[in-house]
Structures are given as structure tokens and as C-alpha cells.
Amino acid sequence: MSSFFNGLLRLRRGPWEMVATILIALGVVMLMQPFVLWAYTYSFIITLTGTVMFIIVSHFPE
């Protein structure tokens, strides 16, 4: 766990990609879930943040 946070602090690709992946997955689940409307409303901003983050962090060093 501490290596994950170290990676985040040192701007390493692996942990940051993990964060972006979690955001994208969360956004897609929120977009398509049938339970609460507010989750659907905020889904796009979360997916967009994750996608843009994924594009940026995939250029970080390993």
C-alpha cells in the first residue's frame, strides 16, 4: 500500500493509471446503474476526468 502512495507522490505511471482506471470504471457504472439519478448526473464528469487523466498519466515514467 505504501509503495502505491510513494508511486503517486513520485508521479509513476502504474499507480496513477490505477487511479484513472478506477475513475473510468466508476463513471461507467454510475452512467448505467438503475438506482439513483444523481449518480447518473455526475457520471460523465467522473468518466471524463478518468479518461483525460489516463491519457496524461500514460506518458509518466514507469
Add this chain to the structure above:
Amino acid sequence: MTDNPIERAATATPPRLARRIKGLSDRAIAWIFVAPTIFLLLAVNIFPLIWTINLSFTNFRANRPNREVDYVGLRNYERILTDSDIWLTMQATAHFLFWTIFFQVLIGFTLAWLINRKFKGNDLWTTIIVLPMMLSPAVVGNFWTFLYQPQIGLFNYVVSFFTGVDPSSFEMIGSVNLAPWSIVIVDTWMWTPFVMLICLAGLRSIPDYIYEAAAIDRASRWRQFWTITVPMVLPFLMLAVLFRGIENFKMFDLVVQLTGGGPGSVTELTSINLKREAFEKWRTGYASAYAIILFVTVFGLASVYVKALNKVKER
């Protein structure tokens, strides 16, 4: 006259052109070759994308091109993301995506595993199984409407034969509960062969000596399946899921022919809804925002998925 084909090609170049090319660096020549492709890509993909993003912030209507266009900021996005009807189409798409991929992977892999065993008529069965995939989606959608007919359709009689239910007591396309399953069944029927072919390629790429070595180590067939077959076919399976996921996210023709999005809007997938907004209601700005939302979702998912696929391949 030289026999060397490179020198012959060089002498075949007109002298004027040869003189002009000689003055260029390798990098410049490379750019000259790549430029038409880049230009095409920019014109066909990038420019429409940027234009769509621009339109998504306006109230532009394509059926009234001379009307003054106002910038509405994020209002289109706000309206889409608070609209409970669009939320329902997202749920219909999620249901369709999840179950089609689940059944296609399950049945496709099983069929591939069976076809991979050497038996008489193997090639004939493969050809018969892949036939649905070769048909046009519009044709498939049309003839399944006949198969689903409660009075004359074959589907209801087959279900009745196995379950004992009266064939005219249920209607696949007309029922709110069954219609979402009717499109899942047809898509699974049509595209399972595609998943089967990809899995078959994966199964045939596993060398026999791995199984022989496992058999010598007294590994059971069950153990061989889970420790050799599944991990080695996994990249192929993931590729099939990626292709089917992207295809089904933008599924249109089959469902339009089969149910037209009904009854009500229970089978109205996002692509059908988007088409109605863009080309029936002519709310181009609104539809552009809708398209951008779908694009970001598919792009994000595909990026993550390709990354996972590369990791599996590296193992």
C-alpha cells in the same frame, strides 16, 4: 543496363523529379509519404470530432441552417445528464451489452472448445455455425420478427415444446419484460460465431506438447483446462469482448428492424435514441453533446481495456 532492381527503379524516376528528391532529407521524404494519410485522418476523424464538440455547446439545428446559433454553454450536457428518459436508454444499453457479451463468450468458447476436437465433419459444422454472422443485420432483424410471431413464429413453438407453455400465451417483441431479452437472443445468435472463431484461433495456437507435458505430470483434464487452456485463450477472449463491446455499444440496425426501440422505449438503445434526437427532432447541438458523452465513455473503457489486454499478453 543494370540488373539491380533498385538501380533500375532509380533510373526509371524522371530526371526532373529525381533532382528534386535528391535535395530532400530522409525525414522530409518520410513526411511526404505520411502526409496524405495524416490529412485524411484529420479531415475524416479529427475535424468532425472537434466540430461536434463545438456544436455541443450550441443550440444549432441542422434543419434550420440559416437560424442564428447561440452558445448555450454546458446546458445541453446538463439537460442530458438530468433526463430520466435518457437514463432509461442507458440502462437498456447496459442490459443489452452485459447479457450479449456474457452469452456470446460462454457459448462461443464452448463451441470453439467442441469444434477444436478432431471429429468427422468438423469443417462442415464450422461453416454451418458461422453462417448467421455472414447475414446482413437488417435481414436478421426482419426474419426474427417472423420467428417471434406468437401465432406463426417458430420460436414460440420451440419454447412451448420444451416448457409446455401455450405458444400463443407470450409475445417476445410485444412484451415489456421479454422484448429486452428478444434483442439479446438475436444478437447472441448472430454474433456468437464471431467469438467462437476468435476462441478457436486461440485454442489452435496452443502447442500440443504443453498438454503432453501436463499429462506426463499427471495433471487431470480439469486442471489442464484451468491452468493451460483458459490462460492461453484469455488474450483472444479479451479481444473478442473488446470488439463485441464496442460494436454492441453502437448497435442500431438489428434492433431498429426487430423492435424499433419498443414496446414503449424498453429496447431503445442509446444509438437509436441519439439518431432520433439528431435526425428526427433535429436537435443537432443537443445530439452532439449526447454523442460526446457516449464517445468519452467508449474511449475511456477501450483505453483501460487495451491496457489490460497488453498486460495479459505480456504474461
